[in-house]
Amino acid sequence: MEVIHVPVMLREVMEMLSPKEGGIYIDATLGLGGHAEEILKNVKACTLIGIDRDEEAIKIAEERLRRFRLSHSMYFMKESFSSMSKAAEALGYRAVDGILLDLGVSTLQLKAGGKGFSFLKDEPLDMRMDKSQRLTAGEVVNKYPEKRLADIIYQYGEERFSRRIARAIVNTRNKKPITSCVELAEIITKAVPGRGKTHPATRTFQALRIEVNKELEELERAINSGGMPLKGSHQKGCSVLSQKNL
Ligand SMILES: C[S@@+](CC[C@H](N)C(=O)[O-])C[C@H]1O[C@@H](n2cnc3c(N)ncnc32)[C@H](O)[C@@H]1O
Numbered sequence: 001m002e003v004i005h006v007p008v009m010l011r012e013v014m015e016m017l018s019p020k021e022g023g024i025y026i027d028a029t030l031g032l033g034g035h036a037e038e039i040l041k042n043v044k045a046c047t048l049i050g051i052d053r054d055e056e057a058i059k060i061a062e063e064r065l066r067r068f069r070l071s072h073s074m075y076f077m078k079e080s081f082s083s084m085s086k087a088a089e090a091l092g093y094r095a096v097d098g099i100l101l102d103l104g105v106s107t108l109q110l111k112a113g114g115k116g117f118s119f120l121k122d123e124p125l126d127m128r129m130d131k132s133q134r135l136t137a138g139e140v141v142n143k144y145p146e147k148r149l150a151d152i153i154y155q156y157g158e159e160r161f162s163r164r165i166a167r168a169i170v171n172t173r174n175k176k177p178i179t180s181c182v183e184l185a186e187i188i189t190k191a192v193p194g195r196g197k198t199h200p201a202t203r204t205f206q207a208l209r210i211e212v213n214k215e216l217e218e219l220e221r222a223i224n225s226g227g228m229p230l231k232g233s234h235q236k237g238c239s240v241l242s243q244k245n246l
Contacts, residue, residue, distance in 0.1 A: 006107075007034030013100060019043045023097035026051065026088060026228060028081035031106040033061030039100075040068040047073040049088055049096075053080050053130040057108055080130075082221035085228040095229040103219070105129075105209065117209060119185035119201040125178065127212045137208045141184060142177045146170045156216075157207030161192045165204055181205075 007013070019025060019039050023046045027036045030050035040048060050065075052058050055078050062076050079087045081101060088096065109115050109129065116126030116137060125138040140149070150166035153159045168191035169178065178184050185201040192200045210216060 007038065008102065010035070010038060013102075014038055014042065017098040017100060019046060020097065021045060023047070024093055024095075024231075025049070026084055026096050026099045027102075028084050028099055028222070029102045030061050030076070031057050031102065032108055033064045035100055035102060036061060037065060037068075040065060040072055040074075043072075045071050045073075047093070048075070049084075049091065049093070050074065050076045051079045051081055051084055051087060053078060054106070054109065055131065056112075057106055060108065078130075080218055082218045082225065084222065085225060088228055095231050097231050099228055099230070101219075101222070103215070116181055117205070119181050119188075119199060119205050122180055122182040125181055125184060125208075127209050129213050135212055137212050138177075138179065140208055140211055141169055142173050152211050153204050153207045155207070156210040157203035157205075159203035159207065162204075164191045167191070 013035055017025065017039060019042045021043050023043065025039055025046060026049045027033075027039065028051045030036055030052040031054075033050065036048055036050055039046070048065075048068075050058065050061060052061070058076050058078055065074060068074065075091055077087050084099070088094075105117055109117050111118070113121065114123055114126075116124050116128075125136065125141055127137040128135070140152070144152070146166050146169075149169060150162045153165055154162035159165065165188050168187050169184070172178055172187050178187065185199070185205075188201040188204050189199075
């Protein structure tokens with residue numbers, strides 16, 4: 001299956017980063033390489049450090065960006081972005097000209113089979129961006145205490161029916177484990193009243209994804225550790241961009 005990710009806010013991102021000749025850039029959420037490609041296209045030569053914790057995405061991005069190999073220095077690393085400074089330092093870079101964080105899931109994670117992110121797919125409840133980590137959505141759904149589940153669904157999904165959904169999950173799993181995305185989506189659909197424009201499972205699935213991948217902790221760690229020192233003139237632009245993304 002060919003998966004194409006349309007990079008979001010491409011113009012804004014490029015305006016903020018404003019890549020310059022010889023610059024050093026970290027795309028800390030490389031995904032399928034859409035933003036990275038744009039950075040590379042905008043200058044004749046620069047250094048790109050592409051980081052993602054999804055190994056499969058890195059392979060696709062690396063292939064997509066191959067044609068820039070001759071003119072640019074490119075590094076691809078399977079890492080969490082909270083470790084970006086260590087990763088860059090290991091390559092010998094102590095400061096960079098720009099850092100991009102494009103948070104969330106990629107089209108690959110959502111649309112390609114077997115990842116367990118989509119409530120439309122009959123596949124195991126997984127949702128791990130990094131397949132080497134242990135915690136899966138299945139474990140959260142089947143093992144977390146009801147209150148913790150409700151809190152996660154409320155806080156990370158802003159779902160007003162969080163308590164009802166957590167109750168329905170616990171009632172079902174008391175009879176047998178909940179194993180598939182579609183099964184969970186049906187439990188949620190039955191638990192909430194009425195139907196709006198979006199699928200009733202949307203917010204709960206977002207909350208589970210954030211919990212499984214510890215997305216907020218990752219972001220906090222990346223911001224608190226300063227991510228990576230930025231060279232002078234780009235400091236302001238990058239901080240504005242990260243606020244927009246939040
Ligand atoms: C919205 S996609 C990025 C798409 C990319 N900008 C493009 O144009 O193709 C987000 C990516 O960030 C990755 N990601 C999420 N959290 C991460 C983290 N803490 N560390 C490293 N990568 C992460 C995901 O695996 C996913 O591939």
